[in-house]
Amino acid sequence: MLLKNTYNEFVKILSKPRSYLGIGALTLLIGIIIFAMKVDGNSIVSFVTASFEQTLTFNGKVINGNLITFIILQMLIVHIPLLVALVTGDLISGEAAMGTIRMLATKPISRTQIVLSKFIAGALYTLFLTLWLGLMALGLSHLIFGSGDLIVLNSDGIVILPENDILWRYGAGFAVAFLSLLTVSSLSICLSTFAENSIGPIVATMAIILLFTIIGTLDVTVFDSIKPYLFTTHMASWRSYFEDPVPFASIKQSIIILLVHNVIFICVSIIGFNKKDITS
Amino acid sequence: MKTLFILSLSLLHFGVFCQTSTELLNKVVSKINTVKDYSATAKISANIPMIKILPSQATIYFKQKNKFKVVSKGIVILPKQGFTDLNAFLSNSSKYQSLLGDTSVINSVKTVVITVIPKGDGNDIVLAKLWVDYARSVIMKSQITSATNGSITTTFTYGDKVSFGLPTKMVFEIDVKKFKLPKSVAADINQKKSLTPADTSKKGTITISLSDYAVNQGINDSVFSK
Numbered sequence: 001m002l003l004k005n006t007y008n009e010f011v012k013i014l015s016k017p018r019s020y021l022g023i024g025a026l027t028l029l030i031g032i033i034i035f036a037m038k039v040d041g042n043s044i045v046s047f048v049t050a051s052f053e054q055t056l057t058f059n060g061k062v063i064n065g066n067l068i069t070f071i072i073l074q075m076l077i078v079h080i081p082l083l084v085a086l087v088t089g090d091l092i093s094g095e096a097a098m099g100t101i102r103m104l105a106t107k108p109i110s111r112t113q114i115v116l117s118k119f120i121a122g123a124l125y126t127l128f129l130t131l132w133l134g135l136m137a138l139g140l141s142h143l144i145f146g147s148g149d150l151i152v153l154n155s156d157g158i159v160i161l162p163e164n165d166i167l168w169r170y171g172a173g174f175a176v177a178f179l180s181l182l183t184v185s186s187l188s189i190c191l192s193t194f195a196e197n198s199i200g201p202i203v204a205t206m207a208i209i210l211l212f213t214i215i216g217t218l219d220v221t222v223f224d225s226i227k228p229y230l231f232t233t234h235m236a237s238w239r240s241y242f243e244d245p246v247p248f249a250s251i252k253q254s255i256i257i258l259l260v261h262n263v264i265f266i267c268v269s270i271i272g273f274n275k276k277d278i279t280s
Numbered sequence: 281m282k283t284l285f286i287l288s289l290s291l292l293h294f295g296v297f298c299q300t301s302t303e304l305l306n307k308v309v310s311k312i313n314t315v316k317d318y319s320a321t322a323k324i325s326a327n328i329p330m331i332k333i334l335p336s337q338a339t340i341y342f343k344q345k346n347k348f349k350v351v352s353k354g355i356v357i358l359p360k361q362g363f364t365d366l367n368a369f370l371s372n373s374s375k376y377q378s379l380l381g382d383t384s385v386i387n388s389v390k391t392v393v394i395t396v397i398p399k400g401d402g403n404d405i406v407l408a409k410l411w412v413d414y415a416r417s418v419i420m421k422s423q424i425t426s427a428t429n430g431s432i433t434t435t436f437t438y439g440d441k442v443s444f445g446l447p448t449k450m451v452f453e454i455d456v457k458k459f460k461l462p463k464s465v466a467a468d469i470n471q472k473k474s475l476t477p478a479d480t481s482k483k484g485t486i487t488i489s490l491s492d493y494a495v496n497q498g499i500n501d502s503v504f505s506k
Binding site: 053055056057058059148149157158159162 | 360
């Protein structure tokens with residue numbers, strides 16, 4: 001029954017025009033970034049390497065598909081949560097607003113299973129969005145720029161990764177990025193459980209992400225104790241796979257914290273939905 | 281009379297050394313000029329603060345007077361100065377004056393120190409200090425200070441191509457300015473402040489091992505235009 005309902009939920013997601021908004025927006029943004037890099041990529045890279053160019057020269061194919069993919073990921077990973085929340089934030093509250101939630105509850109399926117099926121459907125949509133991002137970013141940029149070594153810019157230096165050591169990092173990076181987006185999806189569904197309209201959970205999700213991100217960015221000691229527990233702190237963990245050596249311990253910690261957030265959001269949603277008054 | 285004698289002797293001494301340094305440099309330059317073109321395989325390893333890169337391989341092409349090209353599959357980091365500019369600078373002896381200094385031993389080779397100062401303005405090279413192996417007429421070490429690129433020290437090791445003045449190994453020691461990007465540019469908002477000694481160091485080395493030389497075999501100009 002859970003699987004059948006999950007299938008129904010996924011069909012519902014696919015039937016909404018807003019579900020394609022994210023895919024369309026991603027495709028357009030990736031196209032714009034690739035166009036910009038094709039036209040003016042050298043000046044962007046020069047801006048990055050300018051600190052060293054007084055004494056050093058970087059020879060070889062600096063602008064390549066791997067670098068473009070990294071730039072795309074870095075630029076878009078901040079905005080994709082909005083595209084995820086736009087769809088998943090509506091999954092329960094949308095039904096409450098339309099009144100279809102009562103009909104849903106008449107089915108021979110428990111409320112817990114209803115919530116779980118929505119979580120799974122939301123996760124599937126998030127996975128599809130992440131795969132689309134990966135396919136477009138990696139495929140299109142490699143098609144246009146070709147492959148090559150990757151220059152990764154960190155706040156305290158540059159790491160140059162050889163071409164044959166990059167693909168697995170993207171694979172692992174996309175997996176962690178998916179987990180980050182899944183947390184956003186879970187948060188928005190959780191908020192959706194307590195809301196009666198579609199806009200509220202979407203805006204609230206983005207507001208929470210913004211607030212946590214700002215707290216994480218501020219170099220103020222008062223927030224140091226809570227920063228490690230904010231899920232936004234770990235949303236950029238995909239980037240750690242592009243360090244040398246890879247900090248597996250810190251990635252593992254990030255994965256655990258993101259998973260714990262997901263479990264908490266799901267549990268809160270189940271409890272909240274089981275107590276929700278859907279009769280009024 | 282005694283003062284005049286000492287002064288005359290000093291000037292004579294100074295003149296002899298000036299002539300000797302010019303002669304030495306002419307020998308070095310004429311040896312370099314026997315190479316019309318060359319290609320070589322280069323293994324490049326860089327140990328530069330704030331840059332992490334694995335050793336890489338490239339092919340280096342050179343053709344007189346100043347055509348130079350590095351072809352590599354991946355990204356390689358090279359010093360901006362030190363490959364061809366010193367030879368180009370030394371080849372025109374009217375543009376500089378040289379002074380002979382002390383003798384010194386570099387890699388168990390006896391050398392003489394020659395200080396080269398450019399004449400007039402408009403030269404990027406402000407000062408060059410060369411340790412010349414006078415027996416083989418090759419530069420064993422150079423320290424070039426330029427207006428735009430700071431100071432680069434290069435140590436040369438020679439092998440079977442010493443007759444052409446071509447080294448088998450070059451070690452560049454360069455100054456790297458403190459590099460710090462804002463978090464927003466690096467998009468690395470969670471990066472913790474790193475205070476390791478490597479981050480505060482400003483000296484870096486680039487080691488280039490050259491092999492498989494093909495000297496004066498003729499290189500098509502199209503290689504340099506790609």
